[in-house]
Amino acid sequence: MVALHGGSVEVHSEGRGRGSEFTVRLPLLPAGEALTVAASVQEEPAPPERDTVPGRVLVVDDNRDAADILSESLELLGCETQVAYDGPSALRMAETFRPEVALLDIGLPVMDGYELARLLRERHASRGIRLVAVTGYGQASDRQQSKEAGFDAHLVKPLDLDVLESLLKRLAAS
Structure with missing residues (x-):
């Protein structure tokens, strides 16, 4: 690592x-790189931030410790969270939890994050679920692939919680 x-x-x-x-x-x-990462989260002008983050956030990562810590951090921001450690579990959870935002690891077992994103979009399009790729893959081609897969944003691990909070507020406002 x-x-x-x-x-x-x-x-x-x-x-x-x-x-x-x-x-x-x-x-x-x-010095300027942290700003570059934050700015690359959204390519279009950002809508004004709300003062609050989305209420329900689904965290999906096969690294249990990382998923649980991220979930706890989001709860400190005021989010209600649920955690899934693979794609099929996430799909089942989304049916009853009805998340506003899903933070998806790309390198999942059984079903990768791209396939999971596609299925979440198909099944929850009417609710306008927002999808964020949370991954160790940060090259321009990785960002392009996540955009083509229907993600609203692409964050690279390790996450900067201030950047994540700002992104969540923008997603809630749009």
């Missing part, structure tokens, strides 16, 4: 029973 972010890990020990020292180095984010 560290290497994927351009970092390194070093380990040193004086020997058995003497403990270990782990050094993790990650590059600093260039």
Whole structure:
């Protein structure tokens, strides 16, 4: 994971029973890059933000810890959340929970996030569900593929919660 972010890990020990020292180095984010990521969430001019986030948010990620932490963070923002760890579970949950927004990991088992997005759009088009790709894939081609799959926005992990909150407010206002 560290290497994927351009970092390194070093380990040193004086020997058995003497403990270990782990050094993790990650590059600093260039000054303007955080703004670029936030700006790339939506290509069109953003509608005015509301003061509130959507009420019901479905979180779908096969990484249980990441999904649960994201759900708890959203609840602190005032959202009601439910969590699914795969596509079929998410589809069943959406029938009764009726989310306003679904945050979908792309690399899901059984059914990837693109297929899940398509099925959610088909089944819940009349309710205007908003879909956000939440993924480790952040290249321009990945963003284009999520747009073509019907996602309203594309966020790259690890998430910046301020960016997510701002996006949710914009989605609620539109």
